[in-house]
Amino acid sequence: MMGHRHEAVEGLYAAFGHVRRPARVPGCPHCVAPQEDRPLLDGPVRSLPADALARYAAKAISTWGGAEEFRYFLPRLLECAAADAFGYPDPAIVFGKVAAAGWHAWPAGERAAIEAFLTAWWADTLERHPADPDAGTVLCCLGAARADLTPFLDHWGGLPDAGAVRHLREFVLYGVEWTRGPRLADAFWDRGSVAHRQVLTWLTDGGAATAVEAAFDAETREDVLGLLEELHAVLAAYS
Template sequence: MFGAVARPAAVPGCPHCVEPGAGACLLSGPVAAIEAASLARYAAKALTTWGGVPEFRYFLPRLLECAAADAFSYPDPEIVLGKLAVAGWQGWPAAEREAITGFLYAWWRETLGRHPSRPSAGTVLCALAAAGLDLAPCLDLWAGLEDDAAIEHLRDFVTDGLSGRRLTNAFWDRGAPAYAQVLAWLTEGPAARAVEAAFTREAREHVLGLLADVHTEIRHALPPRP
């Protein structure tokens, strides 16, 4: 879908932040062939001190691919996906919006389906929130707890990513609706009900142990009963 986006002649940057000609290596071949190490510096500076929306749209397929593969040592996936919101992607043509949405939801499904994963499910969920994606389908899919990987991801998330009634990943925007959405899912009943439903259909001891761990952490985060 983004193959029709014209290759920029150059990637202009702030002269104090980007040396002249720094973008040449990004334009020397097909966008799909750009090495992650070469793209990482652009990914960190895109839309702030290096390039605008036209250049970002051109590099976007490779940026998303690298973020999903955790191919950058820096910037983190949450930063890369946050650039989408800065670029105003939800105002782009419908076909481009659909392509981005499809990729992001597919990334989430793939993440839930394997454990361990890099990036972790908690990182991916935060990154999708940073992009401005509707997280309801992600949480609904997770609530199915359809396989061991999804349960293990939830155990990791409530153990490492939740402290009381606070999400611990520093990239969460605590004033954003997505933050409240995820916190409510975890601490106001939906996640606990999903775990309880999984208990009723599970007989394997090691999985029951995982579910028990999750249930304990969630119960600690639930508001006190009146």
């Protein structure tokens, strides 16, 4: 699956390769030094080190540049954020800026490349356990990007392998504050968003519990059966 993610990254660079390098990336004079954009524009965007791009990633759209400049840097921004290569900002902050830049209104080819990247990143994450970032963080990033989470939750609900089961167990046990709403625990969730409601509905309306039951019936490995049994007990209590 890492090959699929690599292909999706290449798809981003291909889809956004037509975006011209900006002459400057203007910023708030109180937040960005006059020549601070120069290192961002001196070479190919895909060669930018993560540490050189991190400050822009944190300030983009809000106080440093607008949507057009952001589109130029987007492939490298998403590549680094998905690898959690910045340290700061958190990946969810970067994906939130994708939403703020208005990607849903961009040309079809650009939207398709972003959607393909999100899909490949999610599939790659579920396949590997442990994964960095983990599935809860990636799901939060998808929500921050204002993606429709239905296909991502459907994929997770298929519980295609033991990695997906382990990720779901961790998320259900540690990623949800069951007695406080319930609500998702990651502070980067917009708890008033459609995405937040989609996840909670999936967890509480029987969708996730049904998926766990189906996986239990098909599973033979004792360790995975134990995980599924633990999952079912928690989900059944709140469904």
